[in-house]
Amino acid sequence: MHLEKIRLVNFRNFKELEADFSKGLNVFFGDNAQGKTNLLEAIYFLCNLRPMRTSKEQHLIFFDETKAYLKGVFSTSSGPIDREIWLNTGEKKKVRECGVEKKRFSELFWQIHAVFFSPDDLSLVKGKPAERRRFLDLVISRLKPQYGRYLAEYNRALFQRNILLKQLRHDRTLVSALEVWDEQLSELGAAILRARMAFLEKLYPWVKKYYLYFSRDERQLEVKYENSSFSADVLPDSFREAFSLALRKSLPQDLKSGFTQVGPHRDDLQFLLGGRDLRYFGSQGEQRTLCLSIKFAERRMFFEVTGISPILLLDDALSELDINRRKWILEEEEVWQVFVTTSDLSAIPEDVLKKASVFRIKAGVLGWWS
Ligand SMILES: Nc1ncnc2c1ncn2[C@@H]1O[C@H](COP(=O)(O)OP(=O)(O)O)[C@@H](O)[C@H]1O
Ligand SMILES: [Mg+2]
Incomplete structure (x- = not known):
């Protein structure tokens, strides 16, 4: 399962955004506060239908706007599935799949799922x-x-x-x-x-x-x-x-x-x-590596139990890891779809980068890099 296309309107700091992703590694890079985490959040929200961690759904709508729209086109073993979400201030979100409104979670297409790692997860x-x-x-x-x-x-x-x-x-x-x-x-x-x-x-x-x-x-x-x-x-x-x-x-x-x-x-x-x-005794790098291992294991378990491979979202996951660890972590994921954010492209080993789709994010606008 992977996300082929995304379209966002008034989601967080994206006025309008459209993008096609590769089914392997996708890299979002850019300076601080440009929208990298927000884009991962959009993907997470489309997949799991709830905001990441503690944010509220209302926070996802562009400041001072009243509506937001998200659309994802997923490629699954049962063919393409498109999922749309409408957010409206003061109302429950509306979800449609392939044009049909879904009232309950159980009616949704079960194959779509994302696993997310952020530095906040170190609290794990x-x-x-x-x-x-x-x-x-x-x-x-x-x-x-x-x-x-x-x-x-x-x-x-x-x-x-x-x-x-x-x-x-x-x-x-x-x-x-x-x-x-x-x-x-x-x-x-x-x-x-x-x-x-x-x-x-x-x-x-x-x-x-x-x-x-x-x-x-x-x-x-x-x-x-x-x-x-x-x-x-x-x-x-x-x-x-x-x-x-x-x-x-x-x-x-x-x-x-x-x-x-x-x-x-x-x-x-x-x-x-x-x-x-x-x-108590782990270094930052060891704790981070453990946390990433838990997330990778979580993803793997989904695969074992359900036969689907969730999308992996890695937010700022690479800092504090040495080059070997970064390389091994990113290489492990070659066969499954991964989204990685970084403010520094050189954090990603060159041979890994060559095979990735790289996007630059600047003030809520997404551009192709390579
Ligand atoms: N609902 C929202 N509407 C508009 N902008 C938002 C909204 N929520 C957060 N932002 C802005 O998004 C920016 C942070 O984006 P983020 O994706 O966290 O950055 P980074 O690229 O560092 O990961 C901040 O400048 C913040 O003000
Ligand atoms: Mg961020």
Whole structure:
């Protein structure tokens, strides 16, 4: 699957833009604040139908305008698909595929997907546990829609249990009501944990493989799941009982804090290189390489599970990496479509650049470079 053409009107700092892309490597280069990241965002939005990271849909419309339009023509194994999006201030976005309006996400053509890396994603390694859980939850729910439902139900039950914990401080007679929520949390928690473990089991070998390939560092890379509720030797069939027990055990503390202290909402991931936590001991380059390896692995997993190869968007990914790492990262992707931004063309090895389509972006205008 790849994006052949794009057309934008009033999207971010693009008044109007049209471009044809190559199915391999595409490079956007230009000075700061010219629109490189914005163009990746347009591609991401067309593919995944939500803005990257934390931006709001309304922010995507050109300043002081009320409407924006995006169109992408994708080449897929089922033939060409065109997708159009209309954004209107104060309204829900409208999406059309091949001329037919799509009301629900499930009606959309499932093959179109993009994986995005930005320097902000370094928080996946350096940031708080919530960042790593967010990553797991986003990727797994895309691969397994059921997971999203478990998660929503789990969070609802958790919310109710936390309210009850606070009420119990004043009124102990309500204690029997806890049982309902504990039961739900145990069941849903077990399903969530099983899905996370299964996902990590598939993701881990790829992260390891990419890390080794990008870094040529022979030290062992480990990805460990930190379970807040029980020890790692509990087998999946017993997750439910183990959760029940953990909830009972933590009740005295939960009552004190008014917050449920165990469960998938408190778990984390740990990345170790040669036995040392990369969060605390990794260099910038190692952390960046790890983060890129995770993104590449994510993309690879999509391919393994669904048979489609998502578009890869790499924003400012190359700085802080030495020339070899840059070369290996870009070469790895020869067969799949990739978009890379850089402010400095010389950051891209010459032989890689020769095979790429290069575009220069200046003040929201796109020009061919080579
Ligand atoms: N909704 C918008 N309308 C018009 N311009 C915008 C909008 N959102 C961001 N911009 C402008 O886009 C520019 C940043 O573009 P960006 O793609 O992040 O630059 P870079 O080339 O450095 O990646 C900023 O000058 C910002 O003011
Ligand atoms: Mg940028």
